[in-house]
Amino acid sequence: MKFTTRQLVTLAVFGALWGVVEISLGSVLHAVNLPMSGTVLAAIGLVVALTGRLFVPKRGATLFIGVIALVLKLFSIGSVVVGPMIGIFSEALVAEVTLSAFKRPTRYALMLAGGLGVLWTLVQPFVTNPLLFGRGIFVVWLDMLDLGARLFGLDPGAWIWIAAVLVAGHLLIGLVVGWLAWNAGRLLQDRISGSILTIPGS
Amino acid sequence: MRRALLTILIMTLLVAACAAPNSNPISSTAGSLLVSAGTTEKTYSMEDLMALGTVQATFRDVTYVGVPLALLLQDAGFDPTAVQAVKAVAADGFSANYDPELVNKPDTLVAYARAEGPLADDEGPFLMVLPDQDGKLNVRQVTQIQIIP
Numbered sequence: 001m002k003f004t005t006r007q008l009v010t011l012a013v014f015g016a017l018w019g020v021v022e023i024s025l026g027s028v029l030h031a032v033n034l035p036m037s038g039t040v041l042a043a044i045g046l047v048v049a050l051t052g053r054l055f056v057p058k059r060g061a062t063l064f065i066g067v068i069a070l071v072l073k074l075f076s077i078g079s080v081v082v083g084p085m086i087g088i089f090s091e092a093l094v095a096e097v098t099l100s101a102f103k104r105p106t107r108y109a110l111m112l113a114g115g116l117g118v119l120w121t122l123v124q125p126f127v128t129n130p131l132l133f134g135r136g137i138f139v140v141w142l143d144m145l146d147l148g149a150r151l152f153g154l155d156p157g158a159w160i161w162i163a164a165v166l167v168a169g170h171l172l173i174g175l176v177v178g179w180l181a182w183n184a185g186r187l188l189q190d191r192i193s194g195s196i197l198t199i200p201g202s
Numbered sequence: 203m204r205r206a207l208l209t210i211l212i213m214t215l216l217v218a219a220c221a222a223p224n225s226n227p228i229s230s231t232a233g234s235l236l237v238s239a240g241t242t243e244k245t246y247s248m249e250d251l252m253a254l255g256t257v258q259a260t261f262r263d264v265t266y267v268g269v270p271l272a273l274l275l276q277d278a279g280f281d282p283t284a285v286q287a288v289k290a291v292a293a294d295g296f297s298a299n300y301d302p303e304l305v306n307k308p309d310t311l312v313a314y315a316r317a318e319g320p321l322a323d324d325e326g327p328f329l330m331v332l333p334d335q336d337g338k339l340n341v342r343q344v345t346q347i348q349i350i351p
Binding site: 033133134135136138139142143146150 | 295
């Protein structure tokens with residue numbers, strides 16, 4: 001995992017983009033108490049991170065982008081940052097591990113990384129709530145069922161359906177994230193190669 | 203490009219659907235609080251709660267007056283130490299779940315007033331007050347307390 005200076009700058013740019021989204025949009029979504037705001041932020045952040053991976057197709061690139069975003073999140077004023085910071089790091093790590101299983105980033109690799117990365121936002125409360133807020137896993141599970149029941153109009157007792165719909169929904173959003181990142185990356189690379197002729201890492 | 207726009211549109215619709223207001227809000231008599239566990243339930247009015255107790259607790263520099271949740275559950279005929287969790291449901295369908303430790307804390311209140319006067323319009327008639335806890339757990343406009351045995 002050794003990057004050239006140019007690659008580091010490229011990763012820093014993508015990391016900064018993710019960080020800015022977390023600081024600005026993250027604070028707004030937290031303030032308006034939008035349901036699944038973590039999923040929305042993860043989706044946007046992963047589009048940025050996975051697009052960055054296309055520009056620097058090396059192991060560790062996605063995680064590096066996540067770490068930059070995480071550091072920027074520290075400067076978020078007036079909002080809770082520990083949970084989101086764990087989220088950013090975990091999402092980048094999940095995407096990184098997934099992409100590392102492939103020789104090079106492909107559309108399907110990005111879609112799988114996006115799917116698992118976004119799916120993590122469903123799992124994260126089961127880790128952070130007990131650790132950070134001392135809440136029991138059963139109560140977090142009830143929260144998740146309530147959220148699913150409210151969003152999809154399902155009976156809170158139909159827990160299998162609620163869990164299935166939530167998992168499928170998160171995976172679907174993640175797949176679209178990967179698909180978008182591939183298209184955006186390709187489009188950007190084409191435009192840059194047409195004007196500058198050099199693309200870092202490609 | 204059209205495909206990308208279509209995808210963005212679908213994602214926007216998904217997000218919008220997630221943010222849609224609850225279409226099936228909990229119906230409740232105005233100004234009453236339903237405490238239930240399965241088929242067993244008991245309804246409380248403001249006067250009923252006031253008769254139960256006047257304990258104070260402070261959340262975000264505002265002092266509230268209300269009944270300890272554990273005492274309310276006892277009065278309704280439930281053992282607060284034997285519950286797995288308790289759910290507070292708001293008029294708009296929003297809900298929060300509490301661990302037994304939180305339920306049995308003496309400063310976990312079902313508030314019916316502020317120390318200096320009535321609850322604000324967007325707080326009342328009943329408000330969950332849990333000092334030192336996240337704002338999401340301090341549910342406003344509570345209409346139901348559900349016990350998960």
